[in-house]
Amino acid sequence: MKEHSNMPKIRSTTVLMVQKDGEIAMAGDGQVTLGETVMKGNARKVRRIYNGTVLVGFAGATADAFSLLTKFEAKLEQYQGQLERASIELSKEWRTDKYLRHLEALLIVADKKDAFLISGKGDVIASDEGLLAVGSGSMFAMAAARALVKHTSLSAKEVAIEALTIAGEICIYTNTNIVLEEL
Numbered sequence: 001m002k003e004h005s006n007m008p009k010i011r012s013t014t015v016l017m018v019q020k021d022g023e024i025a026m027a028g029d030g031q032v033t034l035g036e037t038v039m040k041g042n043a044r045k046v047r048r049i050y051n052g053t054v055l056v057g058f059a060g061a062t063a064d065a066f067s068l069l070t071k072f073e074a075k076l077e078q079y080q081g082q083l084e085r086a087s088i089e090l091s092k093e094w095r096t097d098k099y100l101r102h103l104e105a106l107l108i109v110a111d112k113k114d115a116f117l118i119s120g121k122g123d124v125i126a127s128d129e130g131l132l133a134v135g136s137g138s139m140f141a142m143a144a145a146r147a148l149v150k151h152t153s154l155s156a157k158e159v160a161i162e163a164l165t166i167a168g169e170i171c172i173y174t175n176t177n178i179v180l181e182e183l
Contacts, residue, residue, distance in 0.1 A: 060105030137171030
């Protein structure tokens, strides 16, 4: 099916994960935008799963993200909470499954020891610096978080909130209605 160029594109989401000093914080903004219109201001894009031991944040088409979230939860169950194995197996299935390969979303997943960005292209990316971000304002949030981690003594939670606030002040597809989860 050919995409119509005059159809407004849904843009939404900035999700940032910060690992610092043994703490993990994941924050997401609440804005969903259709074309030039804010459709929703308080969407919840960050969640706790697997008995509250895993954080997940998502960007992209909402239905696609929820489909992937359900698949990821099943992989976590299948591999007894092994985050890396579940992430790799989801990425393999996502890339090769006839239905899943068309889903347009990105996931950030984290537990107390690991964190990964998972894409449908087969990417399972771990951060060397304890920061991962996805979505429209992700590069603004990532830049702010890098500076805050390097030049302040803020906690993971404080870095996540401040960096997402900065992104919300710059990116028109990101707001400052922040949902935060911590491990």
